[in-house]
Amino acid sequence: MAYNILTPKACEILSIDKESIHEWTFRVATDVHPKHGQFMQLSIPKVGEAPISVSAQGDGYLEFTIRSVGKLTDEFFNMRPGDTIFMRGPYGKGWPIERFTGKHLVIITGGTGLAPVRSMLNILDSDMSKVESLHLISGFKNEECIVFRKELDMWKNRFNTTYTLDNEEIEGFKSGLVTKFISEIPWKDFNDNFEVVVVGPPMMMKFTGLELLASGVPEEKIWMSFERKMSCAIGKCGHCRIDETYVCQDGPVFNYTVAKDLVD
Amino acid sequence: MNKDINIGAVRKNCYRQSKVDGEFMLQMRVPGGVIKAEYLKMAAEIADRWGDGNFHMGTRQTLDFTGIKYEDIDEVNKYIRTYIEGTEGEAGVDMDKVAGKPEQWDPEAGYPTIGARNVTACIGNVHCICGNVNTQDVAKKVEKLVFPSNYHIKCNVSGCPNDCNKANMCDFGIIGIAKIDFHPERCIGCGKCVAVCKHGATRVLSGTPNGIPAKDDCCCTGCGECVRFCPTGAWTRNPKKFYRVIIGGRTGRQTPRAGKVFLNWASEEVVMGALANWQKFSAWALDYKPMYLHGGHLIDRAGYMKFKEMILDGVKLNPECLVAERINWSETEYRSNFSVKAPADHLTAGPGSQDSH
């Protein structure tokens, strides 16, 4: 039978890392090498299929950080290392790494929005020569929701980091929404040689975008990754369409000049 | 003027006594609640020429004219001949039979009997988006079976379980219901049917993990709301027509009550077959001495078991048809323990039952 792009391939779960009660990271065996910011369609027979962004990758594996929010994701939480899940992809356009090279990079994330930039952060963590500097603002709702604690600690030593919780202050985490800390980024020192990455829930991205503009950041320098309902990931099913844009094909990463008009 | 008037005979002729001495109200039958609009010209003529110029819509869908003088009744009866022949003729009624027995009708003498009472119907699926059956056709078929007769029955036909025509409040109520077919290959799992069934019907649908609704067939009321709202045609009405028959509902001074289900998922043949036994049952219950007494009371006197036996005599039930094994009536007793009375006062049916009356 001819190649069928929709056929999910069986993959073994290698390990499961519990980031928080609701967010677990699954390491899955595969030879696929997605670009940073791309996503895969993960499925479990009987339950269904969903787009999940790649949160890390390495030799022979990909990692997915999954939040238990629905029928499919809940089912993932019943799986153990050695179990089989199914996968197809990668899909979508990832981060424009080439545009970030040699620049000051600012990454602002909300909650699990950290996942789609995690693989990029890990690369930079091992090779900072690619960028001039890296400022990371990562916000979480509360202590329970913090993910990638190990990496957050690691990145603290390497990047300029600000970690926040919405309404409380604990060691290593300031209190307040990420937007509050945008003014602390030394924009002037960047000499116009910078790019900004924003990922998180829709409201967080909207207000972060507005705050960045207010801080004088030009639209072309802002990049966002969208998350939408999808069934196919190949521009057919229609669920992710916003106006003439299909998030699965044209995104999920968009420049703000496009993203600002992507109002559902 | 001589006021020696046989009120009973006039009433049987469909003229109702007025509080004004010597005046009457003519009630003309409208089988199934529908007549050609041209008859309304006749109605206007009757009201203007013999009545007080007013027209009343009867509570059982009759055309009523007040202020008819007793001495004009013969003339009015001659005038309404074409109306009776037209409307009853259209229903296929044999006017030369009373309760199925040959009895020559004088076409110039108005209605031969006031029983059965006018068979009413909602507009039904001729017009209504909810209707499951053609209530007008059904009502006319019923008319043919129950009129003319000196036995009384109030029969209401409703096109769907919404029962706008109050089949639940008459002696023999007929409700058009639909068996619903499901075509899972057309279901998109939108949940509209589940929502409308919950909101407007008996909550027999629920969502399933497969996205396809699950149905509690047993409790489906047969309204067809799922069909009406399904965007894909995944639910359709079975082309065969089905009926629910409600018996024993009534208003009245003594023991008003809502009717109870007698038959469910009955075919038209079964409904008409049962009604065809109505005259026989009434005659037996009243020991062949007709009274101005409605059918529900006769069911009470005979008891449901006897009624069931007689009314279903010779009727071949369709395979889907369900019959009430027994009926637990719940009446409004205006007076507590209304039915608790001396054995001699108990009402009975059958041979000898009417001797003391």
Next chain:
Amino acid sequence: MSYILNQEASEAFFNELKKTYTIYAPKRIEKAGRYSDTDLIQYGEVQSFAEIVFDKKSTFPMKEVINPIQQTLFYYTEEEFRESSGPKKKILCFGRPCDINAQKIQARIYDGKGGFVDPYYKRLEDVISYVLMECPQDSDSCFCVSMNTNKTDNYVFAIKQTHDGLKIAVKDDHFEPYLQGAPITDYTASFPESNDLSLVVPEIPSKEIQNELKKHDVWKQFNSRCISCGACTIGCSTCTCFTTRDIVYSENSKAGERRRVSASCQVPGFDQMAMQKEFRSTAGDRIRYRVMHKFHDYDARFHEGHMCVGCGRCSDRCPAFIEITSTVSKMAAAIEDIKAKGE
């Protein structure tokens, strides 16, 4: 060449065709309509010419033949996904010009434009040929002439029903042998030249106006009219959206099917992700999304005209009598309103 066939000859021709083709056409399903004692006319496999409904527009569109409401993509067990099998025979599909033109739009979504060919669409598209049913123009809700979909040359032969048979104009010579010896006539298919309804689709001149239009009050009137049932999109000849759904066989809960099931952007939850609120939460939002897709967004992406063939089924099927040309006219007025305010 064109031929004239009586009833008997028509059926004989049909029986010959059936040897090579599976034949799909609109057929009548008695008393299965939305309202009691009304019929549905629905596409399905037909066994004789007599079954085909020529004189009345089908209730549901032709797209169901090639993009059915439900289709099995895979059979799965816990270990593997096995692709479902495709058509076993070539397909002949009977349609009116609007129906046939709608397939171009279906194909635009499902074929390789944008990089991905949908294998399920493709395997049907590869074996399907269209038979043109001359449109008797029985419906007053159509506006194919306005959408430029009143004509087509994408057919193998054209058919007109006569009182006792058919007239056939063969376009694809491959079908000539079937008709050898039949009486010849000068029949050629005619196409609708005008409709009761017409529609001028307004231009949306800029991104700013597009954004303003999305926020415009014009859509709010539908909040109290539209019941968000999705009948318009299921009736639509060109709507393509679907959801993937895993069906579990109850007898053996470890196996089942992964199906593609039509989805409607008008039904609540279409854009909803788990544990998040809907992006388009009102009926007005959803109508805006659908109407702007049909009459702007699709063209803005593919530059091949609008995503509507004017078949009028969305209006026919709407239980709330929301009529599409009126809705587009309201959108046009809103655009003018935005322009005037901007001046």
